[in-house]
Amino acid sequence: MDKVETIEEFYQRKFDGAAFRWMPDTLRQDVGHFNVFRLNSDLESKAKPASSRRRDYYKVNLVIGNCKLHYADKVIEIHKQALVFSHPTIPYKWEQTGAMPSGYFFVFNQEFFHQYGNFNQYSVFQPNGNHVVELSDEQLKRAVGIYERMLEELDSEYIYKYDALRNLVFELLHFSMKMLPSANLDRQAINASRRISTLFSELLERQFPIDDPRQTVQLRSASDFASRLMIHVNHLNRAVKETTQKTSSQLIAERILHEAKILLKHSAWTVSEIAYALGFTEVTYFNSFFKKYTQLSPVKFRNV
Numbered sequence: 617m618d619k620v621e622t623i624e625e626f627y628q629r630k631f632d633g634a635a636f637r638w639m640p641d642t643l644r645q646d647v648g649h650f651n652v653f654r655l656n657s658d659l660e661s662k663a664k665p666a667s668s669r670r671r672d673y674y675k676v677n678l679v680i681g682n683c684k685l686h687y688a689d690k691v692i693e694i695h696k697q698a699l700v701f702s703h704p705t706i707p708y709k710w711e712q713t714g715a716m717p718s719g720y721f722f723v724f725n726q727e728f729f730h731q732y733g734n735f736n737q738y739s740v741f742q743p744n745g746n747h748v749v750e751l752s753d754e755q756l757k758r759a760v761g762i763y764e765r766m767l768e769e770l771d772s773e774y775i776y777k778y779d780a781l782r783n784l785v786f787e788l789l790h791f792s793m794k795m796l797p798s799a800n801l802d803r804q805a806i807n808a809s810r811r812i813s814t815l816f817s818e819l820l821e822r823q824f825p826i827d828d829p830r831q832t833v834q835l836r837s838a839s840d841f842a843s844r845l846m847i848h849v850n851h852l853n854r855a856v857k858e859t860t861q862k863t864s865s866q867l868i869a870e871r872i873l874h875e876a877k878i879l880l881k882h883s884a885w886t887v888s889e890i891a892y893a894l895g896f897t898e899v900t901y902f903n904s905f906f907k908k909y910t911q912l913s914p915v916k917f918r919n920v
Contacts, residue, residue: 620704620827623649623673623725648728649673650781652766655719670825673725674735675702676788678759681717683710685748692748697756699749699792701740705825706747707882720763724785732782736821737814740792749792762788812855816841816864824875826893829885833872833895838864873909876902880918887914 621629655677677700685692685700687708694700697719702708704725729735739745751759762784769780819841823833835841841864842849856864872894879890891902906914 621671623671623723626671626673626723648725648730650722650724650728650770650778650785652722652763652770652781653720654767655679655717655721670707670827671702671704673704673723674741675721675723676700676785677702677721678719678756678763679717680719680756682714683712683717685710687747694748694750697751699751699759699788701747701749701792703736703741703747707878720760722763722766722785728778729782729785738789738793739796740789746796749795755795758791759788762791809855809858812845812847812852813859815845816852816856817867819844820868820871824871826875826879829889829893832893836868836872836895838868841868869905869909873906876906876914877917880914887918890914 678697679694679700680697681694682696683694685694685708687702687706693713694717726735735741740747740749766781766784769777769784774780819835823835826833835844838853839849842852845852853864856862856867860867862870876890876894879885879893880887883890885893887902888899891899894902896902896905903913906912906917910917912920
């Protein structure tokens with residue numbers, strides 16, 4: 617897997633070495649970082665091409681125009697205008713298909729929100745979530761308004777402007793998520809079940825990304841997770857099924873498959889190394905698992 621791009625490297629690539637005079641005074645370990653920009657051809661002409669790699673920061677684009685997004689194992693075409701949510705651990709890259717798109721983007725790291733929650737809980741940032749939210753012309757006006765308020769706030773002398781910027785990030789986040797189809801949750805699920813399901817999801821997600829072929833997934837079965845949570849496996853399965861409509865085994869398999877696709881497409885590791893990292897004792901088991909869900913062998917998938 618390619619080295620993770622840091623926020624500093626992003627600025628050096630984006631602004632051809634002139635990054636740091638653009639950066640607000642929040643690039644500090646204890647405060648975190650936030651910045652917002654208008655997307656235009658002049659800015660993009662300075663940028664070096666971005667490879668498909670993981671980053672150590674979040675990025676949210678408002679794209680106006682035609683382009684393609686290569687996101688993990690998917691290719692998503694944007695025909696008119698959309699909000700695009702990029703998670704640090706999921707590799708992506710843009711492909712220009714027409715005139716240079718316009719719009720806006722902002723970047724931030726988790727430290728900027730260290731007291732305000734974990735963004736991994738929101739569907740637009742989850743591996744199997746909706747990362748692209750298409751906008752109508754009316755919705756575009758509202759999104760543009762939020763980005764313009766961010767730019768205005770960032771340039772202000774207001775002492776609490778970073779609190780105001782955090783509020784604007786959440787405003788855009790919830791504006792976007794309200795446009796997505798509602799999750800098909802069982803409304804009668806009790807709070808205890810939801811808590812167990814959340815803990816299960818956090819344990820599952822904590823094992824990824826895998827950045828070293830010597831690393832290996834430790835929790836592979838529903839029983840593994842139940843033991844870690846100190847509950848009976850049947851209790852875990854009921855809670856997960858009630859809140860997600862899927863079994864814990866399904867969710868584990870989906871997440872391992874998702875990581876397998878990323879490693880096959882975006883790393884130079886051998887299939888054997890990927891199999892080991894994902895917890896398979898034999899490469900033949902990995903081949904069978906992958907073919908079961910994709911109808912392709914890992915080698916064929918990598919070469920498609």
